[in-house]
Amino acid sequence: MKIDPNDPADLSAQIATAIRDAIMDGTLIVDERLPSESELAEQFSVSRPTVREALKRLAAQSLIRTQRGASGGAFVNRLSYKDAYTQQITTSTLLLSMNAVSFTTACEARYAMERACAPLSAARRSADHLATMRAEIHRQSQPGLTDEAFCTSDVAFHRALVDGAGNPILSYQLAGAVEAMQPLMNIITFTARSRETIVALHEAIADAVEAHDGLMACDRLSALEAETLALARSVFTARGKRA
Amino acid sequence: MKIDPNDPADLSAQIATAIRDAIMDGTLIVDERLPSESELAEQFSVSRPTVREALKRLAAQSLIRTQRGASGGAFVNRLSYKDAYTQQITTSTLLLSMNAVSFTTACEARYAMERACAPLSAARRSADHLATMRAEIHRQSQPGLTDEAFCTSDVAFHRALVDGAGNPILSYQLAGAVEAMQPLMNIITFTARSRETIVALHEAIADAVEAHDGLMACDRLSALEAETLALARSVFTARGKRA
DNA sequence: TTTTTTTATTTGTCTGACATTTAAAAGTCT
DNA sequence: AGACTTTTAAATGTCAGACAAATAAAAAAA
Structure with missing residues (x-):
């Protein structure tokens, strides 16, 4: 050879x-x-x-x-989407955890990419994807939920949003950006008040996607990004760390 | 352990x-x-x-x-951006080449993600990034360029656009989407006429980025996506293959 | 013809050995 | 004492040969 x-x-x-x-x-x-x-x-x-x-x-x-x-x-071996997902998530997670990437930078990248998916998802989402998003919103409203479970559901919600675009390549790329953020998100403690705000934004996003309104979905994703950043900032400053 | x-x-x-x-x-x-x-x-x-x-x-x-x-x-080992890039490109390339992903799907994913970077790049690009974009545009105008060299320069142009956003996580994510497309692009033969159109769009994008106009950059990326798709369709139908 | 047994091939693992590299310890000289 | 050289020990890199286990194909038996 x-x-x-x-x-x-x-x-x-x-x-x-x-x-x-x-x-x-x-x-x-x-x-x-x-x-x-x-x-x-x-x-x-x-x-x-x-x-x-x-x-x-x-x-x-x-x-x-x-x-x-x-x-x-x-x-x-035929590289399956599943294998590629797994590798993508592993690599992204390690890159974030080992390189002192700021929460701001990671957050920006993630929401920028999600906004790239939103118009496609609004145009094509199946009833299934919408149902998943609604179900995760419902779960997030449960009062007894731990922070970690809240974050997991958050990831599931965003996954459904991304998968709604019906483009497996996009889903694969986003898997890294969304899942790798979870360890960072887990650090944040979500107060009852902040959860309420986030869930409301999730509902607004789901509404926009249901209405096939990609632009509105983008706007509301931006609002969610701002909210997440503000939340992280308050948590980090409370602990005396940088965001 | x-x-x-x-x-x-x-x-x-x-x-x-x-x-x-x-x-x-x-x-x-x-x-x-x-x-x-x-x-x-x-x-x-x-x-x-x-x-x-x-x-x-x-x-x-x-x-x-x-x-x-x-x-x-x-x-x-501390996973460096360079190593992560390399792995990302390898995985993406194999995923595309081994799974009969349509050109349309790959193209859509790539340009969607580039549009995610465009507003950030328009806001923050350094003179350096702009200079790289202009230099690659100039190279692409050379008449004697092979198709492969044209594609390589195309990748470099888009890399500069993405890197202009100044977000290493975005650059890392996009590396896979942009570079993995190259083998697919290499299949296309670029006629003199089509090169002219693409270079004109590249210039339009560079102009928008120079003017800090993110929305215009997005619009022109969309135009470039449409152009690329049309070009691919004509090439593939000429060969009796599906796009 | 169908079922069972044998056989050969290939990966998975083990043992033991030697080569090579490299940093630290020991030794030597000024 | 200090600077330089030599030795040594520890670690990875490589090799050779062997056996175990799995598995499919061939051979044998019903």
Whole structure:
């Protein structure tokens, strides 16, 4: 397939890169079987453990799947939306948690992208999506809800809004922006008063989407963004931290 | 650290998951050193190669980095924007290429997200970003340019537009949407006439951004989206394929 | 023909060893 | 004492060979 220079550094990484490139440029097709580990070892002139480490790297990115037994082996994996979602969320979450991203910046990015979805969602949303949004609003009105459960429902509400656009690529992209925010949101304690405001805005958004009014949905998302920011600011200043 | 059940399936995956969870929930801090491979092997009651396979999985996601020599080992890695970009682009590209996503859907998602950036970029763009946009427009006007080089410049132009918003989270998210489209765009042959139209729209967008007019930038992005779609449709129908 | 058994192939794992890198400790010289 | 050199120990990177477990295909038996 490809050859590695005898640079003595990280053979398994080089092999993984070679195979990844072959997958990405179409040399290796979905569901195609890779040579067995022994054969790969021979081709690349390395040992089997080295090949295995390379394959595990690819498996970690869902690029291949392996199957034991006769006529088993490693197969090029079709990257499913579900796998892509998962990776997207993991990466986004770590990026936010490890890089001192301000709440303001993360919030801005998230609502900007949601506003990108809103007009499409208002135009196309199914009754199903609307029902989900209403159901989550109802849940958020329950008095006994913990902050964490409130945030989870919030995520579900926004997911429904985004999915209403009926564009799986948008849903995939937004998954990272919306879900990765949850740990940050969980830090905030939602008072009864602030919940009331947020739920009211959620209702306003759902109304706009129901009425197929994309512009109004955008406006109300902006209002929700402002509300969220103000809330975060008050919480952070109360604790003496920066937003 | 954590324990694996004696389910005899994929020990290395279980170990990788255990360590990944420890990183994501904060048990393991950035730059913290993991126990040595031998120690991990003992802790999890597996052999060193199995531990190594687990570590390679994590390394593939840039969650850890390894260093040889005395006081070397595996360290929790701070996920840099660069690494996150790369992963985002890889995942997005594969998702598009492996799942028969229509050009229409991908295009819609990309331009929707770019419109999300446009108002912010119009408000905040630096002279630098504007200069990059103008430079790429100039490059795109060169007659001898190959289709591929034209597409590359197109990506650079849109990257500058997105980066102008000054929000690294948005830039990271958009990287996937914009760059992953390139292989799809490369399929299209740009005639002299179509290039002229696109470059004119790029200029119009740059003008709007220079004038700090976000709404106009959005409108012109929409026009560019319509143009791109029309162009793709004509190319695909000429070849008897669906868009 | 159908069912069962065997067999071969392939991944998953283990053991043990050696090579290479690297920082710190030990030693040596001025 | 201080600066330089050498040694040493610890860690990852790699290799070789082996066995276990799963699995599908081939062979055998009913």
